[in-house]
Each structure stands twice: as C-alpha cells, then as structure tokens.
Amino acid sequence: MDIHRLAPVDDLNHGEIRPFNIEGRYVLLVQGELGPALIDGICPHAGGDLGKGSVSGNRIQCPTHKYFFDLQTGVSPLGRREGWGPAGVYPLEEIDGYLCVEFS
C-alpha cells in the first residue's frame, strides 16, 4: 500500500472538512478541537454524505439525520445503542511536514 500525502501540517482551519478519494475510499480530513482526523465520508447510519456535514468540538454531524460522530473513534452514541456504526477512522502520520495516511 502507498503512503498518501493529504495536506501540510497546520494547513487546516478549525471546523474544516477536506474530502479525498483514495484507493476507492471516500474519506474526510477534518480539523476538530483535538486536531486533525481522517474519517469515512459515508455515514454508517444510512449513507449520508458526512462531507456536507459540520464540525462541532471534536465531532462531525451528518447532514441527513443530524447524528454526531466522534472524530477520533468514529462512534456515535446513538449508533452504539441502535447497533450500527461506527464510522471508519484512520491513523494519520506526520511525514516531512505533511499529514499522511497509509491504508492497511
């Protein structure tokens, strides 16, 4: 698998959502209050586009049914209760001043 450069470190503003299509995956680089995170762009509840959502604290809110997902764990409290989710999250690496990901 390849390492993919996403953005320079410190390039994102708080609340920014930056979409990528990498190796057939639609993922979002998101700047939450705990720092940058990479999360699946398709909502695990019913397929909403998290890329059109909004960021609040360290969570992203789906625009379709308004559920929240933690940017570090992908977990929605509601999803845990109802048996769907979490959203996929992927570890970011910092390489030569860039945020990078390598899918396993």
Ligand code: FES
């Ligand atoms: S599709 Fe995202 S909350 Fe329902």
